[in-house]
Amino acid sequence: MAQQLAIIVMVDVSAAVKARTLQGNTYLLDNMKLQGSEGEGTGALVTAINGTHWVDGSMGDEQVLNWLPCALGSIPMTVPRNYHLHRSRQIEQDALTAIRDLGNSTPGRTNVSAELGRIHGSLGTKVRYRRPGGTGRAGHIALDVTGNPTGRAPSGASSAPDHPPLLITDIFGEAVERNVIFPAQYGSPDLVTDGWYWSASVDSTREGVYSYTMALEVHRPIEENGVWAWEPVRLTYQSRLRISNRPKRNAFTGAGVSFLPVPPPEPAAPAGTLDASTTSPSLF
Amino acid sequence: MNSKINVMILVDVIGALSAGTLQGGNLCMMDDGDLASTGQGTPTLITNCLPGQLIKWSALAVDVQTPVAIKSIRFRSPDGGGDEGSGAGASGVSGSGYDANLDLEVWEGIVPAYLTPGTVYRYDVELQMYEGAASILHNTSPGLMRAM
Helix, strand or coil: CCEEEEEEECHHHHHHHHHHCCCCCCCEEEECCCCEEEEECECEEEEEEEEEEEECCEEECCCEEEEEEECCCCCCCCCCCHHHHHHHHHHHHHHHHHHHHHHCCCCCCHHHHHHHHHHHCCCEEEEEECCCCCCCCCCECCCCCCECCCCCCCCCCCCCCCCCCEEEEEEECHHHHHCCEEEEEECCCCCCCCCEEEEEEECCCCEEEEEEEEEEEEEEEEEEECCEEEEEEEEEEEEEEEEEEECECCCCCCCCCCEECCCCCEEEEECCCCCHHCCCCCCC | CCCCCEEEECCCHHHHHHHHHCCCCCCEEEECCCCCCCCCCCCCEEEHHHHHHEEEEEEEEEECCCCEEEEEEEECCCCCCCCECCCCCCCCCCCCCCCCCCHHHEEEEEECCCCCEEEEEEEEEECCCCCCCHHEEECCCCCEEECC
16 A cells, blocks of 8 residues: 555653653654554654565655654644744733733732732743754743643743654664665645655665664753743654565456456357357457 | 556545545546546446456555555446456455555456447455455446447
8 A cells, every 4th residue: 555654753852851862762653554564652663665666677656754753742733833822922911811800809808919929920931942043032931731831940840841843853874875765854734744844755676674863853941041941952863664675466367467357248058059168258 | 549548546545434435525536548438536437448458447545645555356247246257356365365465466457358338347446445344445336338
């Protein structure tokens, strides 16, 4: 079934950032289990790529790989990417409304100080992005997986912050260097991947097992001069492909092409002169 | 007249598996023959052909990341009898019965001369979409007809 192949790269980002490695924190699965992929759902996936060729040796089916990264325990990928910004604005709007209500409350009947503290706490913590050129000026409120603000600091909060999207930034290694796969990053209107994804065509004539390495960008929360920011961390992970290549064959005969197996008409045998089972229809 | 006719079977795999049927817009068939085939774009494609022409069937998924393959093609007698067409296609395992790798199968054959002109020879296309008991669905509507 020559569908495009999808490899899901699922990462426990919090654990990976803490350990500074993807080993033991990465889970891979693809849609080729039926065709012989091994280690589905583990970090040791071997993706089966079943190539085919015609009798003249030319490639029978093109094989295309797609990689889709996702962070374990994060806000689902299907949620629009501006969700954090939208939630931040809503949380701030709710705080403004609460302050207005506090101003309209009856004097003496409300503990203003405690209520202001509660409102302040509801704002959570804003985090920015740290890049080589410095830290961004504005940020959004750090949210947990339910879309609510984490505590006062992303790293020490009672609920884990939702990390920025997991990114594949490169695919390299043996399979690329030996010209077995030809990876590149592509754009599409697919909302799940925000329009960018890594894909590769495969030279399925190159039978064997080949490794490849993915470079992934995760983010760790850091505090700098009282400002929280996401700092990108580049980690790598290696996986493997197993390529086989077998000849095409005619499905009706198991060998070469022949006549279609349409039931022949019943022979009209002359009465009493010919056994019908000995006749065969003329093909032309 | 073209010596070869390509019959394309286009399947909405997610729709078919969700509904448990290839009907209701989950499958359409079309060919590139030049003998005025009927039912183009529907499950009831009747491919008009002539003896000696090569007909090739291919399956294609609407969503390129969903799997679909032809598991068998079985011809029926034009009188509607229960007997299915002879040939390895009736093996019930895979088309040629060798193994389950349907990617290796090429569904093509030559139109025999004994077809009666104007008579529709129906066939049953068995499509496999991944694995499991619910993964195989049939379309019993299409046919071949020898042009007059």
